[in-house]
Amino acid sequence: MKFIHVGDTHIGAVYKNDTRNADIQDSFRQVIDFAINDKVDFIVHAGDMFNEGNPSLDALLFVTDQLNRLKEADIKIFIVPGSHDVGIGERDSILELFDRNGLLVNLNSKRYVKNEEDKFILKGETYRNAFICGVQGKRSRVENYIFKRLHIEADPDTWIKIFIFHHTISTLGERFKDLDTESLPKGFDYYAAGHWHGHKDGIKYDKGVIQYPGSTEYCDEKEIIDNPNRGFYVVEYSDRGISSIEYKILNTRDKDILVFSADGKDALALKTDILSKLTKNTGKILVIKISGKLLGKRSEFNIIDIKKAADDAGYSYTSINTSKLMDSDDVTVDVSEGDMHRIETDFLKQRGYDDEQIALAKLLIESTDSGANAEEMKKKSLEWFDKYDNKRD
Numbered sequence: 082m083k084f085i086h087v088g089d090t091h092i093g094a095v096y097k098n099d100t101r102n103a104d105i106q107d108s109f110r111q112v113i114d115f116a117i118n119d120k121v122d123f124i125v126h127a128g129d130m131f132n133e134g135n136p137s138l139d140a141l142l143f144v145t146d147q148l149n150r151l152k153e154a155d156i157k158i159f160i161v162p163g164s165h166d167v168g169i170g171e172r173d174s175i176l177e178l179f180d181r182n183g184l185l186v187n188l189n190s191k192r193y194v195k196n197e198e199d200k201f202i203l204k205g206e207t208y209r210n211a212f213i214c215g216v217q218g219k220r221s222r223v224e225n226y227i228f229k230r231l232h233i234e235a236d237p238d239t240w241i242k243i244f245i246f247h248h249t250i251s252t253l254g255e256r257f258k259d260l261d262t263e264s265l266p267k268g269f270d271y272y273a274a275g276h277w278h279g280h281k282d283g284i285k286y287d288k289g290v291i292q293y294p295g296s297t298e299y300c301d302e303k304e305i306i307d308n309p310n311r312g313f314y315v316v317e318y319s320d321r322g323i324s325s326i327e328y329k330i331l332n333t334r335d336k337d338i339l340v341f342s343a344d345g346k347d348a349l350a351l352k353t354d355i356l357s358k359l360t361k362n363t364g365k366i367l368v369i370k371i372s373g374k375l376l377g378k379r380s381e382f383n384i385i386d387i388k389k390a391a392d393d394a395g396y397s398y399t400s401i402n403t404s405k406l407m408d409s410d411d412v413t414v415d416v417s418e419g420d421m422h423r424i425e426t427d428f429l430k431q432r433g434y435d436d437e438q439i440a441l442a443k444l445l446i447e448s449t450d451s452g453a454n455a456e457e458m459k460k461k462s463l464e465w466f467d468k469y470d471n472k473r474d
């Protein structure tokens with residue numbers, strides 16, 4: 082028997098670039114092609130099927146077509162919703178629509194979960210001698226609460242047990258974690274993880290193994306730079322348990338990552354330097370990172386010209402990161418002491434923002450930090466406009 086473990090396919094508008102959004106669909110299509118050609122028994126998807134919880138019609142139709150291909154090939158797909166699969170203000174995930182139409186199995190559909198006072202009772206499915214269950218991802222970091230009360234009604238008579246989850250575990254780094262690794266339930270052979278877009282395999286846990294396939298396409302510039310490959314796993318098993326796990330690399334677009342220092346250059350010299358490094362190509366991804374201190378003003382450095390030159394050279398997507406580019410006007414803020422509030426305010430003041438602009442910036446920083454929901458943010462923003470906007474002419 083054989084299954085595919087994939088996650089973070091992010092179908093939808095990840096980029097403001099049609100070619101890249103089509104690439105994201107293409108990677109998903111490659112996974113489905115593989116599943117059909119290789120006649121796998123089923124697929125487990127670890128969440129973030131879609132990039133937005135309210136996907137566009139284009140994204141919905143694309144996924145419907147691909148899931149219909151699987152259905153025709155008699156390949157079931159089991160999934161838990163990821164943090165992106167639930168729309169803001171929605172109770173259910175968009176995946177529920179596909180579940181009700183028989184195109185996938187949402188393992189966090191109501192028939193699988195029962196939330197009691199002291200217990201979160203979770204059922205799963207037995208399919209092709211595998212027991213499969215899972216816990217969906219949430220946007221807020223309250224997961225330990227569910228996991229501590231988790232009570233799984235597992236089928237004891239299967240060859241293997243698979244647990245799907247959509248969280249970044251502490252083993253990957255305390256800073257990013259939304260779940261302590263030890264909170265994961267014990268007794269599973271395969272932990273099909275999602276949420277972390279990097280690829281990480283072979284994390285031993287209890288008698289099983291935790292696997293992160295990563296996203297099937299680069300979802301931002303950092304992923305393009307940090308992780309060389311995108312892919313998914315093919316897992317084989319028998320009555321003796323899991324016999325092999327293979328990482329399959331997806332075909333993604335070629336890329337150029339160019340790093341520049343502005344030190345000792347004026348805007349024109351920096352631009353000339355960058356343009357000289359662009360080469361003719363047919364549709365590569367281009368990431369440009371610029372750091373250092375520019376002679377003169379940063380505003381004299383025009384990234385539009387660079388983007389235009391990159392388009393002309395044939396690049397299909399260009400990202401220019403100037404967040405580490407300084408100029409002679411740039412300020413430095415002492416961060417050795419004091420709280421974040423003071424550091425942020427000092428920084429914004431030194432950059433020449435007025436009190437009113439700082440108040441809005443602080444409001445937005447605060448709202449995102451506290452994981453405020455849409456309603457709260459709307460309320461706070463309106464309060465802000467009431468307070469400041471009527472002062473405008």
Ligand SMILES: [Mn+2]
Pocket residue numbers: 089091128129163165276277278
């Ligand atoms: Mn994701």
